[in-house]
Amino acid sequence: MSTNLSPSAQSQTTPYQPITEAIADRLRAIIGDKYVIFGDDERLEPYSHDEIADPSYARMPECVVRPDNTTEIAAILRMANEEHFPVTPRGAGSGLSGGAVPLFGGVVLLCDRMNRVIDFDRDNLTITVEPGMVTNEINDLVADDGLFYAGYPMSVETCFIGGNVAENAGGGKAVKYGVTGRYVIGLEVVTPKGEIMQLGGKLIKDVAGLNLLSLMTGSEGTLGIFTKITLRLVPAPRASVDLLVLFPTMAEAIQLVPKLMSVGGVVPTAIEFMDKLSVQAACQYLNETIPYDKAGAMLLITCDGTSASQVETDYESIGNLCVKNNAIEVYVADNHTTSERIWRIRRNIAEAFKVQSPIQSLEDIVVPTASIPAMVEGIERIMAKYDVQIPCYGHAGDGNLHATPVINPTWSQAEWDRKLPSILNEMYLLTYELGGSITGEHGVGHKRIADMERFGDPVFLETMRAIKKALDPNLILNPGKIVTVE
Numbered sequence: 329m330s331t332n333l334s335p336s337a338q339s340q341t342t343p344y345q346p347i348t349e350a351i352a353d354r355l356r357a358i359i360g361d362k363y364v365i366f367g368d369d370e371r372l373e374p375y376s377h378d379e380i381a382d383p384s385y386a387r388m389p390e391c392v393v394r395p396d397n398t399t400e401i402a403a404i405l406r407m408a409n410e411e412h413f414p415v416t417p418r419g420a421g422s423g424l425s426g427g428a429v430p431l432f433g434g435v436v437l438l439c440d441r442m443n444r445v446i447d448f449d450r451d452n453l454t455i456t457v458e459p460g461m462v463t464n465e466i467n468d469l470v471a472d473d474g475l476f477y478a479g480y481p482m483s484v485e486t487c488f489i490g491g492n493v494a495e496n497a498g499g500g501k502a503v504k505y506g507v508t509g510r511y512v513i514g515l516e517v518v519t520p521k522g523e524i525m526q527l528g529g530k531l532i533k534d535v536a537g538l539n540l541l542s543l544m545t546g547s548e549g550t551l552g553i554f555t556k557i558t559l560r561l562v563p564a565p566r567a568s569v570d571l572l573v574l575f576p577t578m579a580e581a582i583q584l585v586p587k588l589m590s591v592g593g594v595v596p597t598a599i600e601f602m603d604k605l606s607v608q609a610a611c612q613y614l615n616e617t618i619p620y621d622k623a624g625a626m627l628l629i630t631c632d633g634t635s636a637s638q639v640e641t642d643y644e645s646i647g648n649l650c651v652k653n654n655a656i657e658v659y660v661a662d663n664h665t666t667s668e669r670i671w672r673i674r675r676n677i678a679e680a681f682k683v684q685s686p687i688q689s690l691e692d693i694v695v696p697t698a699s700i701p702a703m704v705e706g707i708e709r710i711m712a713k714y715d716v717q718i719p720c721y722g723h724a725g726d727g728n729l730h731a732t733p734v735i736n737p738t739w740s741q742a743e744w745d746r747k748l749p750s751i752l753n754e755m756y757l758l759t760y761e762l763g764g765s766i767t768g769e770h771g772v773g774h775k776r777i778a779d780m781e782r783f784g785d786p787v788f789l790e791t792m793r794a795i796k797k798a799l800d801p802n803l804i805l806n807p808g809k810i811v812t813v814e
Contacts, residue, residue, distance in 0.1 A: 344432050345412045347390035355393055355435070358403045363441070365392040375436045378423040381686050385775055389416070389430040394438045398516060398524060398555040404437065405553070406522030408804045416806050417549040419459065419491030424690055425773025427495065427548045431808035437553065439490050445469065446556055452530045454513065456558040459490020466559070476564040478505035479512075481769065490554050496546030498769040500598040500674070501630070503589075503725035505562075507769070509545045514558030517544055520551070520800035530558060543795070548771050549806040551799050565632035567639040568597070570661040572670040573650045574623035578603050578704060578720075581625035584653045585724045586698045588629070592649050594642045599725030600628040603704075606677045606721040613680035614672060623656060627724070628674050677721050678730070687735040689748060693759045694728040694768030706758040707731050714751050728768035731755060756783055772810045780811060 352366040365371045377386035395401050408415045414434035430436050443460035464485045466477045481499035498507035514528035527541045575581035603625050611620045631642040647658045661667040695703045711718050722730040733751050735744045772780050792811045
C-alpha cells in the first residue's frame, strides 16, 4: 500500500452532496452572510492545506464557515447530515498531518471567532475557554496569579487550544508535565449528529461512566467539535534554567538521554535533541554565533522548580553528568534573553529546513526512551542505504523524534516520489520493532492513514471503525482521517 493517500483518489471513493448556492444560503441564514466564504477560490485556498510542505496533501474546500457559538455549530452539523455534505473542523491550520484538510471538499468549519474566556476559576485552578483561543494567551491570562497551563506544544504562539485538544498535542516540556490530555478535565462537544454533550467539568476525579473525555481528546476532529474546553492549571515554577550541551558525536549525545532519565536523579522539564544537520540548518538560518560547527549534536535541557537553589542543584548535577559523558561545552541560560536565544535554535529547525529544502517529509516517530539510541543508529543506516539526508531532532526525553527525510538535490521529483515510500516504510518498520509508533504528537490525519492501516493492530483498527460508525453513521465529520471506514 502506498505511504501517501492521494486526496484526489480518496475523494472518488465516497459520494457527498456538493455545496450548492441553496446550501450556502442556508449556511448564511445560520451564521450570517459575512461569515460564509463560497464561490471564491482565492479566499478558499488558504483553507485547503495545513503546514505540510507537500502540496499533494492539499484539497480545496467548497465552502468555509466561521460560526460564533455552540448553537450555530450544532445547526450546521444537523444540516450536514440532512444534506449529506462533509464538515472539516479547523483551528489555526498549524497541523502537520492533514487533519484539517477537507479531503472530500465540502465545508471547512473555522473556529477562529470562538476565542473567548468563559470562566477563570482561581479557587479550583481551572480555566474554561473556547476552541479558537491562541494557546499562548492562556498563560498570559493566568501568569499574574502564579499559574500556568502546562500541556502546551512547541507552537504556542500560533496554534489554537481546540486543535491542541483534538490532536492531544505534546511538546518540549512533556517529560515533566505530560501532554495536553493530562490537563483537559471538561469539554462541551457538538457530536457529528449535531447534538450537544457535556463531558467532565472541574472535578479532579470522576469515574461515572465510560471515559469519553479521553476518547474525544486526540480524536482529530472525527468524533466531535469542541466548543468549550476546561483546563486544569498548576502553580508556575518560580525558577528555570536551560542548558545547551554540545557533544562531539550524535551517538554520544543520544546515548546520554536514557542516562539523564535513570541515573541523574533529576527529572528534567525538557530534553531536546538536535543532530548536526539540524543544528547547522537552524544556526545558519538564524545567523547564530554559537560555535555549532564543532558539535556533532546538541542537547537542550531545561530544569525548573519551586526555588532557584533547587534548580541550581539540579542543573549542576545534570551538567556534571554531561561532562562525564564527553560533552564539549555546557552553556547555562539562566535568564529570559539567553534562554530564548538557545530555544530559538530548536524552534526554528523545521522552518530552516523549509527554506533549505521545501521538498521533505516531516515525521514524528516515537519509541521508548531507552530505544532512542537504537532508533537513531537505524536512521543513519537508512540514510546511507538511500543516499538521503534524514535530519533528526525532537523531544528526546519522551522518545519523540522528528526524523525528516529531505530530498537529495540530485534527485528529480519523480525519483523522490518513488523512493520516499520505501524510506518511510523502513523507518516505520524499525520504529515498531523497537516498540514505538508512527506518530507521537502530530497525529495520523490523512498523511499517515495508509501507514496506520499497514502497521496498526487489526483489532485496534476495527474498534476505531466501530466507534466512528456509531457516533457518525453518515461519515459527516472529518471523513478520511485516522482510519478508513467504508
